[in-house]
Amino acid sequence: GQQVMQIPQYQHVQEGEDFTTYCNSSTTLSNIQWYKQRPGGHPVFLIQLVKSGEVKKQKRLTFQFGEAKKNSSLHITATQTTDVGTYFCAVSGSARQLTFGSGTQLTVLP
């Protein structure tokens, strides 16, 4: 299946600072999804990107899909304590299965 590398593994920020996590693939992706998992919780779907160069925003969250469809990023502006959790990218396989990145665990210090 497709593999995707996600960095960084951990990120600690002060509340109000920005945060970015990156996913990279050696192959062209058909699409990429992003999920958030709160501590002790389960992954929750955030967004799916399909088009080359696509940029989507959800309030303080900005998602980008690279022009070559081999990388993607999630940027959070002015983090809040409610942003704490692990952010995963996920790529689709030949059917509807997903391969998840290793995740970036975000800690927001008040």
Next chain:
Amino acid sequence: DAGVIQSPRHEVTEMGQEVTLRCKPISGHDYLFWYRQTMMRGLELLIYFNNNVPIDDSGMPEDRFSAKMPNASFSTLKIQPSEPRDSAVYFCASSLEETQYFGPGTRLLVL
């Protein structure tokens, strides 16, 4: 809809015992996925079903693991016999299109 339902939420058992995890997908969803999450290995896909038929079980770690989906509203993941290294959070997820909806998970501890 209540979302994906999993039971039990927590399970503590002794090595060698049989463990059965249960999942009720969202009504109308045609795909069901079983995942295992650990600190060391992250979120791993174990097996998935389409219209109750197992499609790919290549992620199942050993023959000790088995999964069934007897109907569209119920699936089980069984570990027999269980071992301490099976301790993990097991998630069930279902989908109708490409978005997957996860259940709350079963936290399994094998002593």
